[in-house]
Amino acid sequence: MxxxxxxxxxxxxxxxxxxxxxxxxxxxxxxxxxxxxxxxxxxxxxxxxxxxxxxxxxxxxxxxxxxxxxxxxxxxxxxxxxxxxxxxxxxxxxxxxxxxxxxxxxxxxxxxxxxSAVTCALVASGLAMEHFYFEGFLPRREKEQCQRLTELAFIPGALVIYESPRRVAATLSNIAAVMPERRVALVRELTKLHEEVVRDVAPSLAQTIAARGEVRGECVIVIAAPTEDESKNRVRAFLAEQGQVAPTLEEAIAQGLAAGESKTALAKRLAKTFSMPRGEVYDRIVSVSAG
Incomplete structure (x- = not known):
């Protein structure tokens, strides 16, 4: 056989x-x-x-x-x-x-x-990674790259990006322009003799790397997850562009309950939307429903 x-x-x-x-x-x-x-x-x-x-x-x-x-x-x-x-x-x-x-x-x-460079870089970055999204390589053209970074900025988790040493300074500059509040880590030469992790707020890191001139070795960029305030501001700005008004958490809870959504499912969905702990959202749902 x-x-x-x-x-x-x-x-x-x-x-x-x-x-x-x-x-x-x-x-x-x-x-x-x-x-x-x-x-x-x-x-x-x-x-x-x-x-x-x-x-x-x-x-x-x-x-x-x-x-x-x-x-x-x-x-x-x-x-x-x-x-x-x-x-x-x-x-x-x-x-x-x-x-x-x-x-x-x-x-x-x-x-x-x-x-795996993805998981190694996440750990080496020291940034919170309860949730993370692997993007791989970004578009090379600046316009398309900034557009993609704008889309990625809504993801409620750390972002992992591969980049070549020749383009990493320009990419960090674009990240700083799109996500100036974020902490970012550049992880270079993973597992090798000259392994290095450089961390800072996006604009400062972009300046540091640009000042170096030539960068060598394979590079992984890790971008911290958005804070609760940043996520709310981005959602509001996006809805404003669409001519809409972003609901508050209480308004979103009331809408979900009125639609018959279970408390558990509603807490899970709104925790992601508002980048909040699920337990905290659930307590607010219980409070709204009791009132």
Whole structure:
């Protein structure tokens, strides 16, 4: 009986090769082929591990043409691994397309955990991250980038953005223009010898980084979640642009109760809208309904 094939999505180090796990090394060594974004980058990793598995380029430019071939090989029982240049494959890279196709075909997929720049940067930033949103790379043009940042400013959580060292100063300047109240952390060279975290209010951080001139290393920007006051002001400003008036919390509660919305569901919804603790909103709902 033919064994079932397996697609392994393998997380690799984001800088420090010592972060590689035994399971990652064993999986790569046991694979029939390893798909990767850049054979030179992954080749250096395999040389470090003394692994000689065949490498096949599978970046965003060619992955569409490789999907059917990969599925056929999996159906024949082969073990295929996919790695990105660094970090968890499938996160802001083309590997997600392979996972989607393999699952739709009823084939086995496993994830071999490894370092992730998203979670590492969040922890390193020291900023509150009860909720967070991963944006990846922003649009490059200033107008489109500022428009996207304006949209992201409404999200009630920390924001994680990838940026190249060549563009990071300009991006921080745009963040300062759109979200001047926010604390922002620039996390650079994660897990490497010169790892650095620089934190400040957005305008001050933008000035600090601009004054440096050249910035080196891969960069992750973490933007703190909006305060309650900022969220309310943004909602009011947005509604004012639409010719509407933003309701107060009490008015929103009264509207929800009148519509028959349960107290629990209403508290959950309004806590997000007003960026408040759900328990506090629930207590206000109980107070309004009792009155």
């Amino acid at each position: 033919q064994s079932q094939g397996l697609l392994s999505m393998v997380g690799t180090p984001i800088g420090n090769l010592s972060d590689i796990s035994t399971r990652v090394a064993e999986t790569l060594a046991a694979s029939d082929v390893i798909l990767c974004e850049d054979t030179r980058v992954t080749g250096r990793l395999l040389a470090h591990l003394e692994i000689h598995t065949t490498l096949v380029r599978c970046d965003e430019n060619v992955i569409a043409s490789r999907v059917n071939e990969v599925l056929e090989r999996l159906e024949r029982g082969e073990h295929i691994s996919f790695v990105s240049d660094a970090g968890m494959p499938g996160v802001s890279d083309p590997g997600q397309r392979l996972v989607d196709a393999a699952l739709d075909a009823g084939l086995r997929v496993e994830v071999i955990p490894g370092p």
